[in-house]
Amino acid sequence: MKYRVFLSQFARHPLELGTFTQSSRVLARRMAREIDGAHRVVELGAGLGPVTREILRRLPDNGQLICIERNGAFCRALRQLDDPRLQVIHDDALQSEPYVAGANCVISGLPLTLFDEDKRRRLLDIMSKAPKCVQLQYTPRIALEMRTYFSNVKLKIVPWNIPPALLYVATQAQPTPIRQVPRRTCRSPLLLSRKNG
Numbered sequence: 001m002k003y004r005v006f007l008s009q010f011a012r013h014p015l016e017l018g019t020f021t022q023s024s025r026v027l028a029r030r031m032a033r034e035i036d037g038a039h040r041v042v043e044l045g046a047g048l049g050p051v052t053r054e055i056l057r058r059l060p061d062n063g064q065l066i067c068i069e070r071n072g073a074f075c076r077a078l079r080q081l082d083d084p085r086l087q088v089i090h091d092d093a094l095q096s097e098p099y100v101a102g103a104n105c106v107i108s109g110l111p112l113t114l115f116d117e118d119k120r121r122r123l124l125d126i127m128s129k130a131p132k133c134v135q136l137q138y139t140p141r142i143a144l145e146m147r148t149y150f151s152n153v154k155l156k157i158v159p160w161n162i163p164p165a166l167l168y169v170a171t172q173a174q175p176t177p178i179r180q181v182p183r184r185t186c187r188s189p190l191l192l193s194r195k196n197g
C-alpha cells in the first residue's frame with residue numbers, strides 16, 4: 001500500500017522525491033541510529049515516515065522530532081503516527097532554519113543533487129546550523145560541496161536498499177568564509193577521507 005502511495009507521488013513529483021521507493025527498514029534504522037541520544041531532532045523530507053518511525057523508537061520520552069515535508073499527502077500520512085513527541089510541518093525545507101537552529105541533529109532525505117545550486121547551498125547552510133547532520137544520497141556527487149559547510153564529513157554505504165544508499169554524516173560547521181561552493185560537485189568519495197586542516 002505504502003509502495004503504491006510513494007510511487008504515485010513519484011510519478012507526479014519525480015524531482016522532489018528523487019527515487020521511486022521509500023527507504024528500506026535497514027536504511028531507516030541506520031539513519032535513525034545516528035541521532036545518538038539527541039533530544040531535539042529535525043527531519044527534512046520525511047516522506048511516508050520510515051526514518052521518522054525509527055527515530056521515534058530511539059527518541060527519549062521527553063524528546064522532540066520536527067518533520068518538515070512539502071508534500072501534503074506525505075504530511076497526512078506522517079500525522080497518523082500520532083505521537084506527542086512528533087510535530088509535522090507542511091512546508092519547504094527552506095523555511096526550516098528556526099527549527100534546525102534549536103536541534104541537536106538534523107536528518108535529511110532531501111534529494112539535494114536534484115535541486116539547483118542556489119537552493120542546495122541555502123539548504124546546506126541551514127543544515128549546518130545543527131551540530132550534526134545526516135544526509136541521504138544515492139550518488140557521491142555532493143561530497144565536496146558538503147565539505148564546504150562541514151569540516152568533518154564521513155561517508156557510510158548502506159547496500160541494503162533500492163537503490164543502494166550513501167549516508168553523509170557531517171559535524172563541525174565550517175566558518176562562513178570557507179563556504180565557496182566549487183563550480184563542479186565532487187564525483188569521488190575518496191576525497192572524503194581527506195582530513196580538514
Ligand SMILES: C[S@@+](CC[C@H](N)C(=O)[O-])C[C@H]1O[C@@H](n2cnc3c(N)ncnc32)[C@H](O)[C@@H]1O
Pocket residue numbers: 016017018019021022023044045046047048049050051068069070071074091092093094109110111
Ligand atoms: C527521497 S524522498 C525520502 C523520503 C523518506 N525520508 C525516506 O527515506 O523514504 C525525499 C523527500 O523529500 C521531500 N522534499 C523534497 N523537496 C522538499 C523540500 N524542498 N522541502 C521539504 N521536503 C521536500 C519529498 O516530498 C520526499 O518526501
